Amino acid sequence: MNTGASNPVVLEDVQIKLVKPSAPVIGRVVLNELCMNGKSASYVKHTTFDVSGTPLAGTFRPGQSFGVIPPGKDDNGKPHKVRLYSLASPSWGEDGGGTVISTTPKRLMGEFFPQTARDDPSDHHLFRGVCSNYLCDLKPGDEVLLSGPNGKRFQLPADYVAHDYLFLATGTGIAPFRGMLMELLQGPGGACGSEIHLVMGSPYTTDLLYHDLFERLAAEHSNFHYHTAISREPRGMGRGGLYVDVLLEERLDSFGVLLASPRTLIYVCGLAGMQLGLFGMLARHDLDSNYCTRSVALADTDPADWDAPAIKRGIKPTARCMLEVY
Numbered sequence: 211m212n213t214g215a216s217n218p219v220v221l222e223d224v225q226i227k228l229v230k231p232s233a234p235v236i237g238r239v240v241l242n243e244l245c246m247n248g249k250s251a252s253y254v255k256h257t258t259f260d261v262s263g264t265p266l267a268g269t270f271r272p273g274q275s276f277g278v279i280p281p282g283k284d285d286n287g288k289p290h291k292v293r294l295y296s297l298a299s300p301s302w303g304e305d306g307g308g309t310v311i312s313t314t315p316k317r318l319m320g321e322f323f324p325q326t327a328r329d330d331p332s333d334h335h336l337f338r339g340v341c342s343n344y345l346c347d348l349k350p351g352d353e354v355l356l357s358g359p360n361g362k363r364f365q366l367p368a369d370y371v372a373h374d375y376l377f378l379a380t381g382t383g384i385a386p387f388r389g390m391l392m393e394l395l396q397g398p399g400g401a402c403g404s405e406i407h408l409v410m411g412s413p414y415t416t417d418l419l420y421h422d423l424f425e426r427l428a429a430e431h432s433n434f435h436y437h438t439a440i441s442r443e444p445r446g447m448g449r450g451g452l453y454v455d456v457l458l459e460e461r462l463d464s465f466g467v468l469l470a471s472p473r474t475l476i477y478v479c480g481l482a483g484m485q486l487g488l489f490g491m492l493a494r495h496d497l498d499s500n501y502c503t504r505s506v507a508l509a510d511t512d513p514a515d516w517d518a519p520a521i522k523r524g525i526k527p528t529a530r531c532m533l534e535v536y
């Protein structure tokens with residue numbers, strides 16, 4: 211279903227790869243503080259870096275990411291490779307001048323699962339992700355090797371007011387939306403009046419990130435709507451947890467209008483695979499043609515029969531749907 215010709219999606223030319231990981235610059239930690247909504251089993255920080263005097267200063271646009279090169283060597287004795295982290299700030303940074311940038315690192319910790327014949331079947335040691343733990347442990351004043359900017363496709367359109375926005379996040383996928391929302395609502399030219407919806411998915415209420423900021427923005431701007439989808443807390447009356455795509459489907463009375471509008475852009479950031487539920491849901495309600503194309507193999511099939519591999523193989527996003535999943 212489509213209610214008219216869509217507004218063309220024009221993206222700005224952004225600067226990329228000014229600083230290569232092979233010749234990184236030094237950023238200095240300004241702040242490193244928890245950004246969760248209470249006591250949680252996960253551990254996520256809001257980390258800011260002063261990049262003044264480097265080619266990174268003043269160059270970022272929300273939606274881009276930057277590289278962090280952790281110190282030390284990997285198991286093969288080689289220097290650790292660069293890891294990417296989404297920018298969480300608007301184009302004017304955390305300081306107003308674009309010289310302090312931020313991101314949202316989550317400690318990666320897990321249990322080793324033997325998978326190959328060479329693995330010891332009794333080995334279930336715990337491992338710590340290299341760079342995420344390095345970032346989470348940093349103190350103000352610490353020096354960090356940085357590269358970037360990275361990415362030119364996942365960004366706001368050049369003409370903000372020509373579009374409405376549906377931002378869908380899980381976990382640290384919220385980082386770019388913090389920057390984009392600040393850009394849209396707190397810019398020097400005044401708040402953009404477009405309809406803006408953010409749906410934040412997390413396992414527990416305590417895992418919501420930047421929750422206070424989004425509540426405050428929603429209270430201050432009647433065109434900004436903040437929704438949370440909590441997947442592991444029962445909702446009563448026999449209903450299970452709420453996932454991002456399930457929330458959209460349950461509230462299609464209001465989201466259906468937004469999704470059918472030719473002005474709307476969808477942005478998806480977070481867990482790899484979160485777009486699969488979204489595309490399946492859009493197709494079941496005949497709302498997919500604006501945001502994705504179906505392969506020939508899927509063209510005449512019933513979306514109710516699609517499974518995740520079929521969606522992965524056969525559905526491609528259009529210019530009106532931006533994906534950043536990892």
Ligand SMILES: Cc1cc2nc3c(=O)[nH]c(=O)nc-3n(C[C@H](O)[C@H](O)[C@H](O)COP(=O)(O)OP(=O)(O)OC[C@H]3O[C@@H](n4cnc5c(N)ncnc54)[C@H](O)[C@@H]3O)c2cc1C
Nearest residue numbers: 293294295296314315316322337339340341342382385536
């Ligand atoms: C564009 C982009 C933006 C991103 N933005 C963010 C962001 O804003 N915030 C964020 O937190 N992350 C973000 N990431 C992910 C980030 O780049 C890293 O992948 C993440 O932080 C993990 O890195 P690490 O060095 O801690 O883990 P690594 O040490 O690189 O481990 C990564 C994987 O290796 C495996 N592994 C590691 N050690 C072991 C072991 N001993 N035994 C078995 N398996 C093991 C695990 O499967 C693990 O998932 C982003 C990624 C991309 C591509």
